[in-house]
Amino acid sequence: MQDFHYFDNAATTMISDRALEAYESCCRLHMANPSASYAPGRESKAFLNDCRSRMAKVLGVQADQLFFTSGASESIAIVMESLLWAKSPGKVLISALEHEAVSSFIPLLKEKGWTVEVLPAKGGFISPETLEAKLTKDVRLVAVMAVSNVLGTVQDIDGLVSVTRRKEAEFGRPILFFSDCVQAFGKAELRLSDWALDAASFSAHKIHGPRGVGLLYLKKGQIQSLSHAGGQEKGVRGGTENLPAIAAFTVAAEELAQRDDEEIRRLNDIVRTGLEGTKYGILTPREGSTPYILTIAGPLPSEVAMRMLQDRGFLLSSGSACSNNERGKAEAIFRASGFAKAAGGALRISFSHDNTPEEAQLLVEALKEIG
Ligand code: PLP
Numbered sequence: 156m157q158d159f160h161y162f163d164n165a166a167t168t169m170i171s172d173r174a175l176e177a178y179e180s181c182c183r184l185h186m187a188n189p190s191a192s193y194a195p196g197r198e199s200k201a202f203l204n205d206c207r208s209r210m211a212k213v214l215g216v217q218a219d220q221l222f223f224t225s226g227a228s229e230s231i232a233i234v235m236e237s238l239l240w241a242k243s244p245g246k247v248l249i250s251a252l253e254h255e256a257v258s259s260f261i262p263l264l265k266e267k268g269w270t271v272e273v274l275p276a277k278g279g280f281i282s283p284e285t286l287e288a289k290l291t292k293d294v295r296l297v298a299v300m301a302v303s304n305v306l307g308t309v310q311d312i313d314g315l316v317s318v319t320r321r322k323e324a325e326f327g328r329p330i331l332f333f334s335d336c337v338q339a340f341g342k343a344e345l346r347l348s349d350w351a352l353d354a355a356s357f358s359a360h361k362i363h364g365p366r367g368v369g370l371l372y373l374k375k376g377q378i379q380s381l382s383h384a385g386g387q388e389k390g391v392r393g394g395t396e397n398l399p400a401i402a403a404f405t406v407a408a409e410e411l412a413q414r415d416d417e418e419i420r421r422l423n424d425i426v427r428t429g430l431e432g433t434k435y436g437i438l439t440p441r442e443g444s445t446p447y448i449l450t451i452a453g454p455l456p457s458e459v460a461m462r463m464l465q466d467r468g469f470l471l472s473s474g475s476a477c478s479n480n481e482r483g484k485a486e487a488i489f490r491a492s493g494f495a496k497a498a499g500g501a502l503r504i505s506f507s508h509d510n511t512p513e514e515a516q517l518l519v520e521a522l523k524e525i526g
Pocket of ligand 1: 165166225226227228229254256300303304335337338357358359360367368369
């Protein structure tokens with residue numbers, strides 16, 4: 156990777172030095188299975204619970220509300236699968252911005268008798284008024300991600316949960332509110348307990364932690380998990396815990412507090428200002444978006460632009476890098492957000508603290524050269 160300027164940090168990030176050290180030291184110090192009853196096993200279990208408490212402190216929630224998983228996709232699946240086997244299916248409201256890890260459940264839910272309505276996302280935002288109009292008595296779950304991985308827009312989770320709670324009180328039956336917080340963690344304000352969410356998902360590799368480890372937040376354990384296996388994580392997520400990855404994830408999460416968003420705003424500004432008066436349009440609004448993600452649209456088809464940029468040493472994506480079918484999925488989100496025309500030439504630039512202002516300037520020059 157030394158030869159590339161990496162601007163695809165919303166897809167994955169480089170593991171931090173301290174997270175990597177924590178991974179290695181855990182492999183050596185806590186090799187015993189946390190389920191083993193002998194002393195080293197009990198020590199591994201204590202270490203696991205220490206990581207959970209530290210993570211709870213970072214997120215401002217209680218440790219017993221957190222469950223380690225193999226990644227955000229699994230955290231999401233635990234929530235969505237819990238609906239599939241319900242005896243009397245109702246309605247689910249899913250935002251048009253959702254990642255495939257959520258939206259791929261739509262056909263399955265429909266097959267099992269659920270009604271699924273997609274919440275429109277004008278300009279990349281889900282409005283509480285739109286949600287309120289769709290909250291009917293049969294709604295059982297609302298899923299709205301906190302920050303869009305495609306556009307970087309920050310959703311008004313506070314407002315969205317508030318209207319849901321108001322309707323819940325009016326109908327006298329619970330409506331679960333789930334938010335995929337993968338791109339919000341470290342990139343936007345996260346207030347899990349204030350928001351009164353029922354469930355939220357997180358991923359380590361988006362915050363300079365390792366791949367293959369994530370987190371599920373459950374406010375009261377109201378979700379019936381199908382993943383019992385060996386009963387680990389209180390039966391919410393079975394399977395031997397990936398302790399070294401959990402240790403590294405915890406350190407990466409603790410390191411977020413030391414990061415300065417101003418540095419990222421500066422990088423974002425360099426690209427925004429540098430592209431003024433060029434053929435590029437900016438899709439990510441400055442107001443209401445995280446500075447870590449900047450999506451632009453240029454005159455060339457995204458794939459062509461990406462290849463030309465790669466030849467010049469720059470790595471970025473066309474909207475989302477999480478599936479083979481990345482363009483199709485991102486395009487649907489652009490369309491739903493009112494950016495259908497720009498979708499074909501969209502490029503997502505996503506920053507991290509590993510990027511420098513000089514690199515951002517070089518990216519601007521490269522974009523101008525090809526565009
Ligand atoms: N949700 C969002 C918004 C994402 O950006 C991603 C990853 O790209 C995921 C979920 C899936 O996360 P993981 O790779 O940990 O399964």
